[in-house]
Amino acid sequence: MADLLELTPQGLYCREGDFHVDPWRGVPRAIVTHAHADHARPGCDRYLCAARGTLVLRERVGGGAPIDTLRWGESLSINGVKVSLHPSGHVLGAAQVRLEHRGRVWVVSGDYKVCDAFEPVACDVFVTESTFGLPIYRWAGPDRVAAEINAWWRDNQAAGRTSVILAYALGKGQRIAAIVDPAIGPIVAHGAVMKMVRAYRDSGVRLPPIDGVPPRARRVGDGRALVIAPPSVAGSRWLRLFGEASVAPASGWMTVRGIRRRRGCERGFVLSDHADFPGLLGAIEATRARRVLVTHGASESLARLLCERGLDAAPLATRFTGERPPDDATDDEADEPHDVRAAVEEGV
Numbered sequence: 001m002a003d004l005l006e007l008t009p010q011g012l013y014c015r016e017g018d019f020h021v022d023p024w025r026g027v028p029r030a031i032v033t034h035a036h037a038d039h040a041r042p043g044c045d046r047y048l049c050a051a052r053g054t055l056v057l058r059e060r061v062g063g064g065a066p067i068d069t070l071r072w073g074e075s076l077s078i079n080g081v082k083v084s085l086h087p088s089g090h091v092l093g094a095a096q097v098r099l100e101h102r103g104r105v106w107v108v109s110g111d112y113k114v115c116d117a118f119e120p121v122a123c124d125v126f127v128t129e130s131t132f133g134l135p136i137y138r139w140a141g142p143d144r145v146a147a148e149i150n151a152w153w154r155d156n157q158a159a160g161r162t163s164v165i166l167a168y169a170l171g172k173g174q175r176i177a178a179i180v181d182p183a184i185g186p187i188v189a190h191g192a193v194m195k196m197v198r199a200y201r202d203s204g205v206r207l208p209p210i211d212g213v214p215p216r217a218r219r220v221g222d223g224r225a226l227v228i229a230p231p232s233v234a235g236s237r238w239l240r241l242f243g244e245a246s247v248a249p250a251s252g253w254m255t256v257r258g259i260r261r262r263r264g265c266e267r268g269f270v271l272s273d274h275a276d277f278p279g280l281l282g283a284i285e286a287t288r289a290r291r292v293l294v295t296h297g298a299s300e301s302l303a304r305l306l307c308e309r310g311l312d313a314a315p316l317a318t319r320f321t322g323e324r325p326p327d328d329a330t331d332d333e334a335d336e337p338h339d340v341r342a343a344v345e346e347g348v
Contacts, residue, residue: 004081004099004106004125012108012127012318016101017081019048021108024319031083033110034094035060035170038321048076050085053093055199056170072119089118090273091171092200096121107287111322113272114279120286125293128284131274131322132252133298139252139276146179149269152248153184157224162242164227166234166249168323170196171273173228174207176250182208185224189213190238193228213241231324252276253325274323284311296320 005012011023019029026043033039035049035056042061049057051069058067070076072095075084085095090111097108098121107123111131149165156163167173169192177187177197187210189197194212201207213220213227220227220242231249233239239247252272253259275283280302284292292313294303299315306313 004101004104005108005127007317014081014099017078017083017099019078019081021097022110022320029078031097032057033088033097033108034091036091036111036168038319039110048083050087050093050095052203053091053095055203056092056196059195059199060170086119086121087117088112089115092174092203092205094171098123107289109283111273111320112275112283114275114283118283120283123287123289125291126284126287126289127293127295127316128280128302129274129296129320129322130280130294130299130302131297132272132276133280133294133302135277137252137255137276138278139270139272142179142271145269145271146181149176149179149250150181150184152246152267152269153180153226156246157185160223160244162220162223162225162227162245164229164239164242164245164247165269166231166247167193167228167251167271168273169193169230172250172271173197173230174200174205175273176228176271177207177210180208180226185226186211186220187226187228188220189227190229190233192230251325252323259325272323296322 005014010020010025010027012021019031020027021031022033022039023030024041028045030044030047032047032049035053040057040060044065046065047067049069051071054067054069070085072087073084075082082100084098086098088094088096088110090113094110099106105123106125107121108127109129111129112118153163165176167176173193174197187208189210191212197210247265248267248269249265250269250271252270252274254268254270290312292306292311293316295316295318303313303315
């Protein structure tokens with residue numbers, strides 16, 4: 001029996017339904033798990049996403065192409081393939097795509113984080129990410145990370161330094177704003193982060209007060225502010241707007257001290273929108289899938305481990321990147337401005 005999904009030059013393709021899932025080129029019909037740049041590409045004729053993620057996807061792909069939506073668990077038949085979307089816990093509106101055709105059930109996880117929002121979906125074949133698919137990656141609870149960020153922010157205030165935390169514009173930036181203590185001082189954000197803050201608020205997500213960074217701001221908030229900016233500003237002239245500053249990435253990669261040292265950051269916070277290693281194993285087990293296809297990250301290592309546990313597992317070579325190490329040349333938000341002129345034009 002043929003696979004329900006196959007790899008093509010455009011990405012994961014369902015021949016029976018004549019659609020792609022998270023294509024990396026423009027296609028006639030795209031089902032999108034979430035709006036990060038490696039999963040949601042502009043140039044498709046038509047999109048389908050979870051209703052919760054409509055506004056962030058529109059922000060990502062621009063106007064023009066229609067965006068169809070499904071509520072969680074609602075199903076749609078596309079050329080005889082039953083399609084439904086289920087929460088992945090990654091970012092706003094992030095979905096797992098369930099495909100059913102002639103008794104076969106496949107689930108494409110996209111990126112996921114095992115949390116209260118995540119919904120395990122039973123299937124025959126599970127396409128899983130493996131960004132942090134090694135045993136060293138184990139996340140502390142959000143309360144502990146929030147306490148660490150709050151203490152760092154207060155210490156910087158006492159020393160007269162502005163606190164700048166580097167986080168992806170979609171998802172991570174809003175997560176940080178939601179967990180820190182706004183009583184410590186003002187929260188301000190780079191223009192790329194503010195675009196998604198507005199999309200989140202317009203989608204009904206409650207966030208604390210967050211302002212854009214004024215042009216040519218220096219010691220914004222008299223050095224008391226927490227500045228949230230994308231990783232692409234690291235080492236840029238834009239950071240000079242704030243005078244003396246302490247810069248800290250927020251990423252699952254901060255588990256590895258060597259990455260932080262190579263980046264030249266005195267501090268980093270272990271915070272990710274992806275599943276850690278135990279979360280990956282638990283999510284895979286919960287699907288009851290006998291066949292697992294593993295994309296990006298530690299795909300070969302995780303596939304070997306799953307085979308040792310009796311599953312039919314193999315790496316699947318896609319262009320999905322997951323969360324990039326902060327010393328990579330590119331990151332998930334590749335369209336963010338890198339210099340102060342572009343930043344000012346973006347309204348920061």
